[in-house]
Amino acid sequence: MDHIIEMLNIRKEFPGIVANDDVSISLRKGEVLALLGENGAGKSTLMSILFGLYNPDAGTIRVRNQEVEIKNPTQANNLGIGMVHQHFKLVHNFTVTENIILGMEPKKGLIINRDGAAKKIKELSEYYGLNVDPYAKIEDISVGMQQRVEILKMLYRDAEVLIFDEPTAVLTPQEIRELMKIMRNLLEEGKSIILITHKLKEIKEVADRCTVIRRGKVIGTVQVNETSEAEMAKMMVGREVSFNVDKADNPPGETVLEVKDLVVKDNRGLPAVNSFSISLRKGEILGIAGVDGNGQSELVEAITGLRNVESGAILLNGTDVSKFSIKDRFHAGIAHIPEDRQKRGLVLDYSIAENMVLEIVSNPPFSKRGLLQFPAIASYTERLIQEFDVRSGEGAKAKARALSGGNQQKAIVGREISHDPEVLIAVQPTRGLDVGSIEYIHKRLVEQRDKGKAVLLVSLELDEILDLSDRIAIINSGVCVGEVNAAETNENEVGLMMAGIKQGA
Amino acid sequence: AQEESKTKVGMVTDAGTIDDKSFNQGTWEGILAAQEDFDLDVRYLKPVGTTEADYIQEISNLYDAGYKFIVTPGFKFETTIFKAQDEYEDAYFVLLDGSPHAGDFNPVVGPKTVSIFFAEHESGFLAGVATALQLNEGEVGFIGGMEIPAVQKFNWGFQQGIAYANANFGTEIAINAENVIYQGSFDNVAAGQQIAAQMYEKGVDAIFAAAGGVGVGVINEAKSRARAGEEVWVVGVDVDQYADGIYEGEKSVILTSAVKRIDQASYDMIKAYLNDSFPGGQILTFDASNNGVGIPEENPNLSDAVETQVAEVFDSIVSGSVTVNDVQGNLIK
Amino acid sequence: MNTIVQIFPYAVAYTIPLLITSLGGLFSERSGVVNIGLEGLMVVGSFFTALVINFLEPTMGANAIWFGLLAAMIGGALFSMLHAIASVSLHANQVISGTAINMIATAVTVFFARNLLGSGNIQIINTLSRFNVPLLSRIPIIGPLFFTNTYATTWFVLAILGAAYFVLYYTPSGLRLRSCGEHPHAADAAGINVQRTRYIGVGLSGTFAGLGGGVMIVTYSGQFNGSVAGLGFLALASLIFGQWKPLGILGATLFFGFATTMANVSQVIPSLAVIPPVLLKTFPYVATLIALIIFSRSSQAPKAVGEPFVKDKR
Amino acid sequence: MNTIVQIFPYAVAYTIPLLITSLGGLFSERSGVVNIGLEGLMVVGSFFTALVINFLEPTMGANAIWFGLLAAMIGGALFSMLHAIASVSLHANQVISGTAINMIATAVTVFFARNLLGSGNIQIINTLSRFNVPLLSRIPIIGPLFFTNTYATTWFVLAILGAAYFVLYYTPSGLRLRSCGEHPHAADAAGINVQRTRYIGVGLSGTFAGLGGGVMIVTYSGQFNGSVAGLGFLALASLIFGQWKPLGILGATLFFGFATTMANVSQVIPSLAVIPPVLLKTFPYVATLIALIIFSRSSQAPKAVGEPFVKDKR
Ligand SMILES: Nc1ncnc2c1ncn2[C@@H]1O[C@H](COP(=O)(O)OP(=O)(O)OP(=O)(O)O)[C@@H](O)[C@H]1O
Numbered sequence A: 001m002d003h004i005i006e007m008l009n010i011r012k013e014f015p016g017i018v019a020n021d022d023v024s025i026s027l028r029k030g031e032v033l034a035l036l037g038e039n040g041a042g043k044s045t046l047m048s049i050l051f052g053l054y055n056p057d058a059g060t061i062r063v064r065n066q067e068v069e070i071k072n073p074t075q076a077n078n079l080g081i082g083m084v085h086q087h088f089k090l091v092h093n094f095t096v097t098e099n100i101i102l103g104m105e106p107k108k109g110l111i112i113n114r115d116g117a118a119k120k121i122k123e124l125s126e127y128y129g130l131n132v133d134p135y136a137k138i139e140d141i142s143v144g145m146q147q148r149v150e151i152l153k154m155l156y157r158d159a160e161v162l163i164f165d166e167p168t169a170v171l172t173p174q175e176i177r178e179l180m181k182i183m184r185n186l187l188e189e190g191k192s193i194i195l196i197t198h199k200l201k202e203i204k205e206v207a208d209r210c211t212v213i214r215r216g217k218v219i220g221t222v223q224v225n226e227t228s229e230a231e232m233a234k235m236m237v238g239r240e241v242s243f244n245v246d247k248a249d250n251p252p253g254e255t256v257l258e259v260k261d262l263v264v265k266d267n268r269g270l271p272a273v274n275s276f277s278i279s280l281r282k283g284e285i286l287g288i289a290g291v292d293g294n295g296q297s298e299l300v301e302a303i304t305g306l307r308n309v310e311s312g313a314i315l316l317n318g319t320d321v322s323k324f325s326i327k328d329r330f331h332a333g334i335a336h337i338p339e340d341r342q343k344r345g346l347v348l349d350y351s352i353a354e355n356m357v358l359e360i361v362s363n364p365p366f367s368k369r370g371l372l373q374f375p376a377i378a379s380y381t382e383r384l385i386q387e388f389d390v391r392s393g394e395g396a397k398a399k400a401r402a403l404s405g406g407n408q409q410k411a412i413v414g415r416e417i418s419h420d421p422e423v424l425i426a427v428q429p430t431r432g433l434d435v436g437s438i439e440y441i442h443k444r445l446v447e448q449r450d451k452g453k454a455v456l457l458v459s460l461e462l463d464e465i466l467d468l469s470d471r472i473a474i475i476n477s478g479v480c481v482g483e484v485n486a487a488e489t490n491e492n493e494v495g496l497m498m499a500g501i502k503q504g505a
Numbered sequence B: 001a002q003e004e005s006k007t008k009v010g011m012v013t014d015a016g017t018i019d020d021k022s023f024n025q026g027t028w029e030g031i032l033a034a035q036e037d038f039d040l041d042v043r044y045l046k047p048v049g050t051t052e053a054d055y056i057q058e059i060s061n062l063y064d065a066g067y068k069f070i071v072t073p074g075f076k077f078e079t080t081i082f083k084a085q086d087e088y089e090d091a092y093f094v095l096l097d098g099s100p101h102a103g104d105f106n107p108v109v110g111p112k113t114v115s116i117f118f119a120e121h122e123s124g125f126l127a128g129v130a131t132a133l134q135l136n137e138g139e140v141g142f143i144g145g146m147e148i149p150a151v152q153k154f155n156w157g158f159q160q161g162i163a164y165a166n167a168n169f170g171t172e173i174a175i176n177a178e179n180v181i182y183q184g185s186f187d188n189v190a191a192g193q194q195i196a197a198q199m200y201e202k203g204v205d206a207i208f209a210a211a212g213g214v215g216v217g218v219i220n221e222a223k224s225r226a227r228a229g230e231e232v233w234v235v236g237v238d239v240d241q242y243a244d245g246i247y248e249g250e251k252s253v254i255l256t257s258a259v260k261r262i263d264q265a266s267y268d269m270i271k272a273y274l275n276d277s278f279p280g281g282q283i284l285t286f287d288a289s290n291n292g293v294g295i296p297e298e299n300p301n302l303s304d305a306v307e308t309q310v311a312e313v314f315d316s317i318v319s320g321s322v323t324v325n326d327v328q329g330n331l332i333k
Numbered sequence C, D: 001m002n003t004i005v006q007i008f009p010y011a012v013a014y015t016i017p018l019l020i021t022s023l024g025g026l027f028s029e030r031s032g033v034v035n036i037g038l039e040g041l042m043v044v045g046s047f048f049t050a051l052v053i054n055f056l057e058p059t060m061g062a063n064a065i066w067f068g069l070l071a072a073m074i075g076g077a078l079f080s081m082l083h084a085i086a087s088v089s090l091h092a093n094q095v096i097s098g099t100a101i102n103m104i105a106t107a108v109t110v111f112f113a114r115n116l117l118g119s120g121n122i123q124i125i126n127t128l129s130r131f132n133v134p135l136l137s138r139i140p141i142i143g144p145l146f147f148t149n150t151y152a153t154t155w156f157v158l159a160i161l162g163a164a165y166f167v168l169y170y171t172p173s174g175l176r177l178r179s180c181g182e183h184p185h186a187a188d189a190a191g192i193n194v195q196r197t198r199y200i201g202v203g204l205s206g207t208f209a210g211l212g213g214g215v216m217i218v219t220y221s222g223q224f225n226g227s228v229a230g231l232g233f234l235a236l237a238s239l240i241f242g243q244w245k246p247l248g249i250l251g252a253t254l255f256f257g258f259a260t261t262m263a264n265v266s267q268v269i270p271s272l273a274v275i276p277p278v279l280l281k282t283f284p285y286v287a288t289l290i291a292l293i294i295f296s297r298s299s300q301a302p303k304a305v306g307e308p309f310v311k312d313k314r
C-alpha cells in the first residue's frame, strides 16, 4: 500500500499524563484519514508531533517510506506537511498575503515582493476555489476566510499532506459545506488529508478511513463506508451512545419570559437585534436557530444583562427586567450557560469550588457575617461534581484551567442548573465536545424542561435544535423570521428560514 | 591597635558624588589635606537618598564605627545635625553652609557642633568686579540652580560687583532682569545648555552659573560657541572651574570663578579640634577677611591689571571700606 | 548577631513604607489595574502629611502626626482617581497613565509647596517617637529584635497587612476583587461590577501608597522634598517578587529593607567592609533578577492585569 | 517666530537622543519584549562614550568622539543581553528584568568610572561641533530651522530612522520581527526562530539606547555622571505615544523635545514667562495623559509584547 505518512509507536508524555501511548497511524496517498477521540484523547498532540511542534519521547515517523526526524515546523514544511491548527496561527494586523508568505518571503532586491506574492496567492485561491482577498487584513475577515488563509498557507508551501485539527468547530453550516467541497478539490489535486473532528457526520461525509483514539491509545482503524456513526461512537467512548433525545410529551405551562420589540446594537453601534419578540413558557425548550452572526449573541447578552437594550421590554413573570443589573436578573431567576466557556463562564485560575459559588458567594450558607464559609462551599461543590460528573484530577480544589473543555462545560451546566432558575439560557452548550459529553448535557437540559422550567436554547447546530426544542424561533439579520413547532418541521424548512425565506407560522 | 590611636574623621556626602567638583569634593579634599598633615583615619559615606533619614543613617553608621568627628557639607544637613547633636552627645559635628535647626530655622548649635557659613555675596561680588573689568563693556547674565540662600547671595553679590565696577572703574556692563534666573534644579543639564544658548543669542557675553549640573550645560554651550569662534564666557562657582571649561589646548571659557574655600574650612576645623581649640557651639562665617572666599589665585583669562585691581577690591572688603549686602534689596531677584 | 540587633530597627523602619505601598499595589493589580504610579502616589502622600503637620504642629504638637497620616491617605486616594479614570473608565494604557501620575505628582506637589509655604521643601518638627512594647520587649532575642525601638505606624501597617490577607482570601469581596483581575469577563457575567471593583482597587492603592509616603515622613525622613527616592518602584518590584501575595510581599519588602540597610552600613561594619561596595549596592537588584528568573516560570500575576475591561468587547 | 528659530536647534538636539532610544525600544517591543531598561541602557552608553573619549582624546582630539559613539553602541548591545537572557531565554517578568537593568546600570558604571579614573564623573573636552548644511541652510524659513546649527549625529540618527522604517515595513526581516511581537506561535509555526529574533530586537534596543546616551554626552551634556535624568522613561513614553511606529515616534519625541525645551527656556523668553511654570513643566505629561486617552481605544501595541514565548505552552 502506498503510504505517504506513517507514525509508528509514538509516545509522548506531559507532566502527569501520557498523551500518546504507543500510537501508530498511517495515511495513504490521496485519502482522508479521520482521527476520532474524546476530548483530551491526544489527537492534537499526535498531530503536533507530526508537524514538528513537539518532539516525541519514542517512536518513528516515516514520510514517503523514508524515516525522518521532524524537529520543527520548517522541516515539516520541507517534507510537504502542513497543518491548520485548532486555534489559527495568524497575525491579526497583517494582510492575508503577509501571513501566507511569512517565513519564506519572495524578494525583489532587498524588498519583499508583495504584489508578486499576492498574484500567486490569487491564482492558488482561484484554482482551489478558496475565494480569498490577498490584500485584506486578517482582523477584517470572517473566521471561515481565516481558515481558508490557513489552507492557502499550506498550499503556498506546496504541502502534500494537510492536517486539519477540528476545522469545523468554528464554522457555520454553510462554511462547513464549503470546506467539505474544498477538501474534495484538494483530494482531486492529489493531496492527502488528516482530519480531526468530533462530528461523526463529517467523517461519514468525507473520510475514507477513521482511526479511533481513547486515552492516548489507538483503539482501532475502520473503513468509514463499512461502519456506522453509532459504531464509531461506541469505539470512542467505550459504551453505547444514544443520539436520540428521549423527550416525554409535556404540555407547556404559562409564559415566564416575554421579549417584546427588542432592539439591541452591536459593538459597532449598528442594530443587531431589531423588533424581536418571543415568548417562552414553563416546561418547554425554545430553540433559536440561525446562521452565526445574525444577532443571537446580542439577543442573549441583552436578556442576561451583558449588553444594554436600546428599546423594547424583557418581561420575566410580568416584570420588565431590561434595566436590571446582571446580578438582579440572576436573582430574578435567569441563569446563563455562556457561549464562550473560557471567556465568560469560568475564572480559569480559580478552583472549581470558587467558580461554582462565584455568583452566590455572598449568600448564606457560603458566607456568614462577611466571611467565606469554606466547608459549606466545599460540600456544595462536591455535590455538583458528583451529580454532573465533572472529572478532574484534584476534585473541587483543581483549577478550572486544568479541566478539559468538556469537563469545564459540564461544570458550568451543573452550576447554572443547580441555581434552579426559572429560565435557563443555554448558548452553544455542546460546542467542541465529544459525543459522550454531548449526550449527557442534552439529558440535563431536557430534565430541566421536564421539571417545568423554561429553557432557551441557542445553537448553530441545526441538529441539536431540532432534537431538543419544542418550538423553534428562527432569527435572520436580527429579526425573528418565524416560529415553528419542532415536531412539525424538518431540517429543510428551518434551513430555508435561516437563509431569510419566510415560511411556516 | 595602631588604628585605634589615630583620630577618626568621617564625612557624609550630600546629594552629589564625592567627585562633584563642588561641595562634597571640596570638603573631602580638606579632610585629605588634614590627613596628610596629621595622620588621621578618614572615611566618607554616601547616603542612598537625600532624605534626612538617609543622612541620619549614615551618621549613625559612622558613629557606631567610632568616627566621632563628622563633617557634613550642605544646608540639607541642617535638621539632621539638629537631631544628631542630641543623639550623639560625645560626637563633634562640622556643618558647612548651614546651621542646625528643628525645621523652624531657629539655629540651635550644640556645644560640640560648629556651623559654618560662607560669604557667597563677597565671592560673587569679586567675581562680578573681575568680570566687569575684563570685559569692560557688554552684557552679563546669571543662572542659578535652586532658589536657596547660598545661590541667591552669589547672585546678589555678583550684581553688586558689576554695579561697583561700573561706578568706580568706568566699565559699561549691563545686566538685564530677564537674564537673571533660577533654573529650579541642580541637575538639569539640558536646561542649562538651552538657557545659556538663549542668553548668548540675546547678546550676553558672560554668564555666572551657580547651578551645579545645570552649570555643566552652560559651560558646554559656551565651549561649543567658543570652538566656533564666538567669544563667550562663563563665570564658575564654588571651586576653580577653569579646567572644566577647556575647549582647546589650554584655552578655557571660564573667565574666573566665585570660590568658597570649603577645603580650607574643613581643614581648619580638624586642625582646631586636634589643637583643642574647636569652636564648639559657634556659628562661623568664612569671608574675605579670613580668606574663606574670593576668586582663584590663578586666572589665565584675566589680565594682570585686572587681577591687581580685583586684589585691591578684595583688600577694601577686608578693611571694611567696601561692604557687600547679603540681602536682595532692590537687586534683581 | 550584634550587628543584626543594631540594624534591625532601621531595616524595619525602612521596610514599613515599602510594605504598605506594595500592599496598595496588590489591591490595584489584583483588581486588574497595573499601577506604575505608586512612586507618585507616595510623593502625594508625603506632601499631604508634611503640609498638614506643618499647619497643625504649632497648635497641637505631636498629635498633628495622626492628622497628617489621615491626610496622606485621603490625598493619595483622591490622586489615584486620576489613574482610575484614565485606566478604568477611559481604557488608557495603564503603564503610561501610571508614568504620567509619577511625573505629575512631583511637579504639582512641589509647585504647591512653593506657593503655599514658600519652599519646595517642607520640614516637620516632630517625628514619631519610638517605643518599646511593654513586656514583650523583655523576651530574649525576640524582644530586642521585634519589640524594641518600634513605631506605632509599624504595628498599624502590620495590622493592615493582616486585614488585607483576611479580606482577600476569606471574604466574598476578596474573591470578587481577585476575579476582576483574573478574568473580568467571567466576573461581569457573574454579576460583579468590574468597573466599580477596579475603582476600589485603585483607590486602595492610592490610600495605602499615600500612607506609605506619610509614614516615611513621620518616621525617618522628616521632610517633604518632592521625591521618595525610588521607593515606589521598589514597592512595585516587591509586589512582583512577592508574587502578588500578601505574605510574599512581606517577605520581599523585608528582603529589600535588610539588603538596602546592609548595603548602607557595610562600609562601617568591618565584617562586611571586605566585600566590594558595588556588589553590596547592586546585590538587591541582582538578587531580584535571579529570584525573578527562578519564580518566573510559575508567575502568579493576575491574568488580566493591565487589560482594560471593555464590556461590549468580545 | 524668532523664538522658534532660536530654540529650534536646541529642541532638536534634545530630541535626537530621545528619538534614537525610542527607536531602540521599538525594535525590542516589536519583537515582543517590553524594555523598561532603556534608561539604564542609555546610562551604559553614556558611560562608554565618556570613557573611550576620555582615553583617546589626548592623542586623537575630536575624532575620539566617533570611537566613543561606537563604544556606546557596543556597550549598550552587550548590556542589553542581560535583559535578553532573563526575558527571552529564562522567561522572566520583563518589567522587573528591565527595572533591574536600570538599577544595576548606574551602580556598575559609576563603580567602574571611579575605579578606572578615580572619579564617578567623567568629563570630555571636545563635544561635537555644530555646522550649517551647505546650500540647504540658505533656503528661507526651512534653512534656518532645519539646516543651521546641526550636529552630524542628528543626520546619522535620522538616517537610522529612515532605515528602520524601511527594514520594518519593506523587508522580510521586518515582517518576521513584527510577527514575533504579534503572534510568536504563528511565527514559530512559519519556521521563524522567535528566540533569536527577540535577541536581535533586544540587542538593537541596547545598541540604539547606548547610542542615545552617547549622543547626549557628545552634544549637550559633556559629562557622564551615572544618570540620564529620566530620558529613557521619556523615550518609552514616546514609544507608546507614537503607537509603536517609526514616524509616530518621530512625532512624539519632537513633541517632548519641544515641550521640554519650551518649559526650560520659558524663563528667559518674556513672551513665555507669563505662563505659570507648573503648567509648562507638567504640560508634556498632562498632554501625554490626554493624548493617551484619546489614542488608547485604538492601541497599536504589539499583541504579544511582554509575553514570554514558551514553545510547549498551549
Ligand atoms: N495548562 C494545563 N495544565 C494542566 N493540565 C492541563 C492544562 N491544559 C490542559 N490540561 C489537561 O488537558 C486535558 C484536556 O484538556 P484540553 O485542553 O485538551 O481540553 P479538550 O479536551 O481539548 O477540550 P475541547 O475539545 O473542548 O477543547 C485535561 O484533562 C487537563 O488535565
Ligand SMILES: Nc1ncnc2c1ncn2[C@@H]1O[C@H](COP(=O)(O)OP(=O)(O)OP(=O)(O)O)[C@@H](O)[C@H]1O
Pocket (backbone or CB within 6 Å): A014, A015, A017, A018, A019, A037, A038, A039, A040, A041, A042, A043, A044, A045, A046, A405, D312, D313, D314
Ligand atoms: N503542552 C502541554 N502540556 C501539558 N499537557 C499537555 C500539553 N498538551 C497536551 N497535553 C495533554 O495531552 C493530552 C492530550 O491533549 P490533546 O490536546 O492532544 O487532546 P485532543 O485529543 O486533541 O483533545 P480535543 O479533542 O479536545 O482537542 C491532554 O490530556 C493534555 O493533558
Ligand SMILES: [Mg+2]
Pocket (backbone or CB within 6 Å): A040, A086, A405
Ligand atoms: Mg480541544
Ligand SMILES: [Mg+2]
Pocket (backbone or CB within 6 Å): A043, A044, A045, A086, A165
Ligand atoms: Mg485537540
